[in-house]
Amino acid sequence: MTHASRHAVHDHGAHTVHAHEQDHDTGVQAEILDLDAEVLAEHIASITAWLPVAATPRHIVDLGCGTGAGTLALLERFPGAEVSAVDTSTSHLDRLREKAEEKGLADRVHTVRADLDAAWPDLGTPELVWASASMHHMADPDRTLRQVHDMLAPGGLFAVVELAGFPRFLPEDAPEDRPGLEERCHAALDQRHAEKVSHRGADWGPKLTAAGFTVEGLRTITVNLGPPPTDAVGRYALTSLRRVRDGVAQALTAEDRTALDRLLDTGSPHSILRRDDLTVRTERMVWAARRS
Structure with missing residues (x-):
């Protein structure tokens, strides 16, 4: 990708497209993405370190970059690379640029506002494409x-x-008056996503193969x-649990809603912020696929 074409995809018009924002609560989503990046930084770095790149990439594309967790991790992993960061959200791209400037990386990040379900922008010919928690939204x-x-x-890698x-x-026996509350919330959320986000949880291996890729690695984090x-x-x-509540409140019993609201009330003695038994438990799957 030439110097000129890199700047051709820079989103100079980002501040003019707020009317087209798709997510009504991007501020909350941005906060979750930033916290996810902070809390799971070590795990994100372990993924970028594992990637079986054939040669050090000079140009990387981050599809659905959010507020930049993957973009910034990739820039750290590949100090000679530049990243074209693509997202539909103007506010997320603004936040990514702010973080890149704070880290002295602004000249290596080129933001692109685009809806990838519509016409694709010209993103050049990258050696590495990264898509984290974005493919299931397509x-x-x-x-x-x-x-x-x-x-x-040719020979490039898609992660x-x-x-x-x-x-x-929360522990499985929490809260004390409604044990298993979090699991019931997630069960309701999973059902909602099964109806509206049908590709969540898909096995991307066969899909990658059908698209012409060779899957070279699969890892569970x-x-x-x-x-x-x-x-x-x-x-x-x-x-995160506030966001879950927004999605599943109507599917919960009145007792579960009351218990959840107590956890989410920061002024309550039962607030989740007062608990000393919190953990972060999750899994991420990573597919590394090469273009022949």
Whole structure:
């Protein structure tokens, strides 16, 4: 990718597209993404270190970059690389640019606002494409896989990172008056996602093969942090469970809603921020696929 073409995809018009924002609560989502990056930084770094790159990439594309957890980890892993960071959210891209500037990396990050279910922007010919927790949101993921295959440089690598599910934070016997509350919330959330996000939890291996890739690696990252929780873990749990409540409140019993609201009330003695038994438990699957 030439110097000129890199700047051709820089999102100079990001501040003019707020009217097209798709997510009504991007502020909450951005906070969760930032906390996810902070709490799970070591695990994200372990994924980038594992990637079986054939040669050190000079140009990387991050599809669905969010607020930049993957982008910044990839820049640290490959200090000679530049990243084209793609997302539909203007506010997420703004936040990514802020973080890149704080770290002195602004000249290596080129943001691109695009809806990948519509027309694709010109992203050049990267040697590495990264898609973390974004593929399952695609309306036609098979089409997206073919697009990535055709975009990649020969011998280039495509890394697909997907969540096994949202993190768990509470012990199984918590809270004391409604044991198993978190699992019931997640069961309701999983049912909702099964109806609306049908590709969540998909096995991307066969799909990658069908798109012309050779799958060279598959890894499961198991996360189990704490206790005792850090301040960031407490805020991560609070923000994440607030988001879960927004999605499943109508599916819960009145007793479960009351118990959940007590946990989410930061002024309550039962607040999740006052618990010393929080953990972060989750899994991520990583597929590393090469274009022949």
